[in-house]
Amino acid sequence: MSLPLFPKYGELIPELKLEIWRQASLSPGVHYFHVKTRIDNLGGHVRRIEITPSGQVDSDPSVWRVRANIANIDKHSSDVTKKLLEGPSAKELWRPKRGKNPSAVIDCDNDVVCIRFHGPIYNPLIGRFVDFDKLSGIKRVAVEYKKNWTHDVPSYRTLIDPMFHCLCVNLVHKVTCPKTVADFIQYFPDIEVFYFMVKLTSPNIKPPPPAPRGKKRNRQGVVKKEGDQQPEPAPAESRTRTKAAQVISETFTKLRDIAERNKLETFEDKVNTYCEAREADTTCLTMHDEIWEVFGELKDLWRLIKLIKTKVPSPYQLREPELKVLVYTELHKR
Numbered sequence: 160m161s162l163p164l165f166p167k168y169g170e171l172i173p174e175l176k177l178e179i180w181r182q183a184s185l186s187p188g189v190h191y192f193h194v195k196t197r198i199d200n201l202g203g204h205v206r207r208i209e210i211t212p213s214g215q216v217d218s219d220p221s222v223w224r225v226r227a228n229i230a231n232i233d234k235h236s237s238d239v240t241k242k243l244l245e246g247p248s249a250k251e252l253w254r255p256k257r258g259k260n261p262s263a264v265i266d267c268d269n270d271v272v273c274i275r276f277h278g279p280i281y282n283p284l285i286g287r288f289v290d291f292d293k294l295s296g297i298k299r300v301a302v303e304y305k306k307n308w309t310h311d312v313p314s315y316r317t318l319i320d321p322m323f324h325c326l327c328v329n330l331v332h333k334v335t336c337p338k339t340v341a342d343f344i345q346y347f348p349d350i351e352v353f354y355f356m357v358k359l360t361s362p363n364i365k366p367p368p369p370a371p372r373g374k375k376r377n378r379q380g381v382v383k384k385e386g387d388q389q390p391e392p393a394p395a396e397s398r399t400r401t402k403a404a405q406v407i408s409e410t411f412t413k414l415r416d417i418a419e420r421n422k423l424e425t426f427e428d429k430v431n432t433y434c435e436a437r438e439a440d441t442t443c444l445t446m447h448d449e450i451w452e453v454f455g456e457l458k459d460l461w462r463l464i465k466l467i468k469t470k471v472p473s474p475y476q477l478r479e480p481e482l483k484v485l486v487y488t489e490l491h492k493r
């Protein structure tokens with residue numbers, strides 16, 4: 160990023176300059192990382208992991224890249240980002256092997272870390288996992304919810320395993336395997352919140368309910384008002400795109416307003432705005448039932464594990480973070 164952002168920047172009072180950098184540093188923010196597993200040859204369990212950024216500079220919207228860029232612009236930008244990059248809750252998740260590129264530093268207290276996990280998920284506390292320090296400190300962990308997790312057979316067409324590939328023996332789940340989700344959570348010693356993240360796209364949003372009696376929808380699906388002029392019909396393809404964009408925008412605006420009113424969590428990255436959506440508010444999503452069923456089964460599983468633990472002392476501590484849903488889109492806040 161280069162100075163000046165706008166020509167009058169130099170004339171601003173320091174408080175305004177600081178405010179500009181506070182806004183630009185996107186806190187609380189969202190970061191994306193790949194986590195690749197290395198399997199132990201002896202026991203067949205995950206022994207080590209490798210964390211790498213998800214994508215390159217242009218394709219990765221992670222906030223650590225934005226903050227690293229603005230940190231060196233001037234004294235004010237450096238003052239604001241220092242707290243996020245060097246404060247007690249800062250954690251370096253990745254460092255480039257060579258060159259001058261910045262390290263990936265996150266703010267553990269406030270940021271969300273979205274994990275793209277590659278490899279089978281075993282309970283790391285039962286295997287001989289030795290890399291807990293790499294993931295320690297992270298309090299908010301997210302994964303992108305994918306509908307195809309319900310199918311336990313890997314897709315041979317793409318040769319990509321679903322992230323929560325079920326390893327249970329003689330057990331078929333209706334939804335994503337709760338055991339695998341529980342085991343995934345165990346990789347994060349300090350996890351406080353686990354999120355399923357859903358991008359608002361046309362396939363992820365349920366179609367709107369039928370128009371109220373006596374009212375008609377126009378071609379964009381909007382209920383006509385008295386005296387409305389029928390707009391010029393657009394070409395079919397662009398009409399579909401316009402309608403899709405409108406539905407996404409309306410859905411997100413509604414969820415964001417609810418989040419604001421109820422002081423729910425919101426986050427940002429370079430291109431997206433994220434907001435927490437409660438169970439009562441995610442009914443507009445096509446995967447609503449699936450997601451809350453997985454969460455329900457996960458809580459049942461935790462109850463069962465604790466019940467067993469009272470009879471047989473378990474060698475490990477069970478991590479039970481809060482379970483939440485984050486919806487996001489490229490639309491920006493007001």
Ligand SMILES: [Zn+2]
Nearest residue numbers: 325326327336
């Ligand atoms: Zn399973």
